[in-house]
Amino acid sequence: MTKVKTALVVGGGIAGPVAAMALRQAGIEARVYEAYGSTAENVGGGLSIAPNGLAALKVIGADEVVRAIGLPMSSIVMHSWTGKRLASFAGPADLEPQRFVMRPDLYQALYGEAARRGIPVEHGRRLVSAEHLGAPDAPSGVRAHFADGSTAEADVLIGADGIRSTVRTIIDPAAPRPRYTGLLGFGGWSTGTGLASTGDAMYMMFGKRAFFGYQVFPDGRCGWFANLPHPQPMSWTQANKTGKQEWLRLIMAAFADDRMPVLDILRTSVESEFVAVGGMEDIPRVPHWHRGRMVLVGDAAHATSPSSGQGASLAAESAVQLARCLRDLPAEQAFVAYERLRRERVERIIAAAARTNSNKAAGPVARVLRDALLPTAMRLLAKPEKMAWQFDHRIDWPTPVTP
CATH class of the missing domain: 3.50.50.60 (FAD/NAD(P)-binding domain)
Incomplete structure (x- = not known):
């Protein structure tokens, strides 16, 4: 051979x-x-x-x-739709x-x-x-x-x-x-939100109807993403047949009842930076x-x-x-x-x-159960050692591979 x-x-x-x-x-x-x-x-x-x-x-x-x-x-700081801080996830300190x-x-x-x-x-x-x-x-x-x-x-x-x-x-x-996860993905950048920098932390929220994440950087820019439950999958092409302003309107409606600054971020979203990814799959x-x-x-x-x-x-x-x-x-x-x-x-x-x-795509009944259990689950999971197996993986390039 x-x-x-x-x-x-x-x-x-x-x-x-x-x-x-x-x-x-x-x-x-x-x-x-x-x-x-x-x-x-x-x-x-x-x-x-x-x-x-x-x-x-x-x-x-x-x-x-x-x-x-x-x-x-x-780090990632998790919140409920009420604004309650659930947990903070940080990688191992030595990484x-x-x-x-x-x-x-x-x-x-x-x-x-x-x-x-x-x-x-x-x-x-x-x-x-x-x-x-x-x-x-x-x-x-x-x-x-x-x-x-x-x-x-x-x-x-x-x-x-x-x-x-x-x-x-x-x-x-x-x-x-590919298997549709039940979620559509969106993302973008916002400027002029008036929000304080989140430092090196990404804030994420389990909203009443959807999931949102954002990070405010020291220069005032805010990177954000949203995952919206949707019954049918959409390709990138299908998702982008809907105009950006219409998607932003629909996304804002999904977060209208949540007590985090999502609407402030979305109102200042830069249209040219808005991305509709389509259905999330695995x-x-x-x-x-x-x-x-x-x-x-x-x-x-x-x-x-x-x-x-x-x-x-x-x-x-x-x-x-x-x-x-x-x-x-x-x-x-x-x-x-x-x-x-x-x-x-x-x-x-x-x-x-x-x-x-x-959890992100939970319906009305499942959402109540999720919100009740999340604080306890987060306390158990929000430990660097729980995530180490993902983050500390290394490839031993110099060592020869054997059959």
Whole structure:
């Protein structure tokens, strides 16, 4: 069995450029193929990069570009709709704070860093199919077919093409589809709210009808997000058929009875910065991460809802770990080792986020029960050691991976 020398990375979002940079560090030449004809500077809302995500990026020397655009978020302060403080969650004291970033800024930073390192990215290449090369029981490579009629070949194909991954379906035609969490996601920036800085803390609130989070920075800017229960899922395209002002009106109506400064924030929201993400989704478990010379990474393999706060960080972890495995093992053995190292961790985080979503989307009766139990639950959970398993995860890049 021969060492992997070349890779096709399908998807140029977050996981794709990180995977390509990690593969380059592992001595594997990677080329990224992106379906869209241009870059995606204006797609997505706010998210957090956790210490474990920064640690993964540090392995490949890409952490500083994220620190440069991220704003520190050292704790999360939870409130009820009455304004009562329920709990404060802080990461372990020996770890750096999370970073709040806008997804377009994160995308641009990672894309730019990959370009600076000479990683080739080809746009307008939408994958439609892929096939193995060589003997059926011992494939030697992969050929990818794109919608424009072009093809590409390499030793392996890596699907970093998101929650609606084409590569996932090629690997397993019966692969599960995304699951709607019952929530629509929105985000934006506000200026001139008159609110005092929250320091490094993100304030979050279980409202009577919806969930809200915000952080006021020392310069007066306020980054915010809202999760609204909605019976039917909406794609990004469907959500953006409704005008921004109409969405803001609907969001304000959802928080009209809550005793937190949500309305002050929404009234001063900058229209050009408003983002309607659409339905929040996850996939509890993807049965097959790889087949032959094809493998999944990021949301294609383990899509967690935004409620986890770990989506981008897990994508970075998996991209780096996959490259480490391919550095040390033949493709098929590397994929088995990669899945062994990653599956339990990511599915545990997906499950935890699903429990959070159920609280956010609680109906009138469930909301009463939730509000009664939350203070006790928060006291038990709001301890740094409870969150350490998520935040202190590190990839041992120098140590060789064994089968």
